[in-house]
Amino acid sequence: MNQDIPGLARPAAGRRGRILVVDDQPANIVVAHQILRERHDVFMATNGEQALEFCRATPPDMLLLDVEMPGLNGMDVCRRLKQDPATHDIPVIFVTGLQNPQQELECWEAGAADFVSKPVTPITLLNRVNAHLTLKFQADQLRVLAYHDGLTGIANRRNFDERLDKAWRHCQRARSTLALILSDVDLFKKYNDSCGHHAGDECLRQVASAIQDQMRRPYDLAARYGGEEFVCLLPETTLAGAVTVAIKIDAAVRALHIQHPASSVDVCVTLSQGVAVIEPDAGEDGERLLRLADDQLYLAKRTGRGRVCAV
Numbered sequence: 485m486n487q488d489i490p491g492l493a494r495p496a497a498g499r500r501g502r503i504l505v506v507d508d509q510p511a512n513i514v515v516a517h518q519i520l521r522e523r524h525d526v527f528m529a530t531n532g533e534q535a536l537e538f539c540r541a542t543p544p545d546m547l548l549l550d551v552e553m554p555g556l557n558g559m560d561v562c563r564r565l566k567q568d569p570a571t572h573d574i575p576v577i578f579v580t581g582l583q584n585p586q587q588e589l590e591c592w593e594a595g596a597a598d599f600v601s602k603p604v605t606p607i608t609l610l611n612r613v614n615a616h617l618t619l620k621f622q623a624d625q626l627r628v629l630a631y632h633d634g635l636t637g638i639a640n641r642r643n644f645d646e647r648l649d650k651a652w653r654h655c656q657r658a659r660s661t662l663a664l665i666l667s668d669v670d671l672f673k674k675y676n677d678s679c680g681h682h683a684g685d686e687c688l689r690q691v692a693s694a695i696q697d698q699m700r701r702p703y704d705l706a707a708r709y710g711g712e713e714f715v716c717l718l719p720e721t722t723l724a725g726a727v728t729v730a731i732k733i734d735a736a737v738r739a740l741h742i743q744h745p746a747s748s749v750d751v752c753v754t755l756s757q758g759v760a761v762i763e764p765d766a767g768e769d770g771e772r773l774l775r776l777a778d779d780q781l782y783l784a785k786r787t788g789r790g791r792v793c794a795v
């Protein structure tokens with residue numbers, strides 16, 4: 485039905501948005517729902533606390549936020565969303581009944597993406613929502629590209645560096661251990677030379693996926709560390725636990741049965757792995773953990789490859 489409305493912009497990236505409509509007057513929510521429901525999934529909250537709870541639990545793609553509400557008003561809600569890294573990228577469109585420049589200024593300062601006036605004009609509301617959703621989806625896509633490796637699709641080095649820093653501080657606070665596995669494809673230069681770069685790329689994709697499949701806890705991270713080297717970050721994990729994961733990775737990669745005609749280790753592709761565990765200390769950072777794991781990886785290479793060494 486909306487397709488027939490003259491002047492309607494293309495729906496944002498062809499995707500349905502998840503839009504939270506926040507208004508203390510249920511009748512206003514019903515109006516917004518009627519306008520948006522055909523193209524988007526609409527959720528509702530009738531006060532600020534409910535809205536914040538919804539955003540923390542299941543962040544929507546956008547908020548349509550009433551300015552005047554009893555309790556937490558729209559500006560309070562917006563400010564809190566912008567302070568929380570988990571919600572600060574959600575665009576907020578204020579729905580305002582007053583033509584009040586001072587209030588508008590406060591909304592911009594609170595982090596508004598845009599305004600619409602009550603009573604809302606359906607075509608204007610839809611176009612504003614679509615325009616901001618398009619920007620939001622593009623920003624989401626850029627973030628995925630910036631934090632993931634283009635060849636294998638798993639986390640990239642930047643992603644790992646940031647997560648290592650967070651995991652370090654978390655384990656320091658929790659007085660728990662932080663484990664790290666460095667995994668390097670054995671004799672990969674020879675693999676490329678004998679099978680070709682295209683096969684080399686495909687091999688890295690399969691190895692990455694096999695490693696990723698072994699990450700079973702929500703805070704575990706597998707990343708491509710560089711070339712043919714991968715890293716797994718395992719917060720709150722003991723040495724024994726990390727070695728178990730490394731052995732599973734070893735088995736999963738061998739089970740791929742990728743023929744390596746130039747390997748002196750096995751007939752198929754294998755990994756050398758170094759495992760290290762540390763109880764993070766104040767005044768240090770993840771570099772030491774990386775160095776410890778790298779020493780073990782070097783030991784695995786030197787003592788025959790296709791094995792796990794741990795400290």
Ligand SMILES: Nc1nc2c(ncn2[C@@H]2O[C@H](COP(=O)(O)OP(=O)(O)OP(=O)(O)O)[C@@H](O)[C@H]2O)c(=O)[nH]1
Pocket residue numbers: 635668669670671672673674676680681682683684685688710711712785789
């Ligand atoms: N196909 C492909 N090759 C890559 C990629 N990144 C790195 N390489 C290759 O990986 C090879 C790594 O070689 P080396 O560092 O000498 O290590 P190795 O041959 O695996 O030997 P060991 O580590 O001692 O077992 C180099 O030839 C790189 O060109 C990639 O994205 N695709």
